[in-house]
Amino acid sequence: MTETKRCPWCTDSDTLMQKYHDHEWGKLNLDEKHLYEMLVLESFQSGLSWSTVLHKRSNFRKAFNDFDLLTVAKMDETDITRLMQDSSIIRNRMKITAAINNAKMILKIEVTQGSFAQYLQQFVKTPIVHHFENTESLPTTNSVATDLARQMKKDGFSFVGPVTIYSYLQSIGLINDHLEYCVFKYHG
Numbered sequence: 451m452t453e454t455k456r457c458p459w460c461t462d463s464d465t466l467m468q469k470y471h472d473h474e475w476g477k478l479n480l481d482e483k484h485l486y487e488m489l490v491l492e493s494f495q496s497g498l499s500w501s502t503v504l505h506k507r508s509n510f511r512k513a514f515n516d517f518d519l520l521t522v523a524k525m526d527e528t529d530i531t532r533l534m535q536d537s538s539i540i541r542n543r544m545k546i547t548a549a550i551n552n553a554k555m556i557l558k559i560e561v562t563q564g565s566f567a568q569y570l571q572q573f574v575k576t577p578i579v580h581h582f583e584n585t586e587s588l589p590t591t592n593s594v595a596t597d598l599a600r601q602m603k604k605d606g607f608s609f610v611g612p613v614t615i616y617s618y619l620q621s622i623g624l625i626n627d628h629l630e631y632c633v634f635k636y637h638g
């Protein structure tokens with residue numbers, strides 16, 4: 451039996467992580483709702499493990515109305531209080547507030563610039579494919595992520611540091627950081 455070679459952070463014991471690694475991470479998906487969902491999940495991940503967030507993903511979907519931008523953008527203080535009592539998600543007022551704020555910012559960009567995807571592609575025109583051999587070589591951020599994070603902050607987004615934005619670009623496939631030997635590098 452031949453072993454399927456994957457990036458080492460993805461272990462057999464966590465099927466959810468494996469599925470995410472195999473079919474989403476590093477694979478280009480610029481659907482507006484997906485772009486928003488991943489931005490929320492990445493901002494909630496700050497300070498926690500990705501596995502923790504991923505295992506709560508379906509709860510986040512419920513809590514944030516399936517990541518419907520229009521609905522979330524209308525959430526108010528009552529919703530924040532309700533979400534702060536929802537133990538199925540990560541209860542962090544700043545992150546919850548950021549998720550609502552960022553929905554508003556994406557909607558604003560859709561009006562002024564056509565789509566959030568186009569906005570992101572001003573910084574990354576075509577996906578960046580790195581060719582690292584081991585996890586130790588993977589950067590936590592780069593100049594593109596730093597520039598984009600700076601612009602997003604300027605445009606009113608919150609919880610968008612350069613490290614979060616680098617992870618975000620990986621999650622939506624604008625950066626492909628599968629290691630060279632990973633069989634899912636080009637076949638996600």
Ligand SMILES: [Zn+2]
Nearest residue numbers: 457628629632
């Ligand atoms: Zn991989």
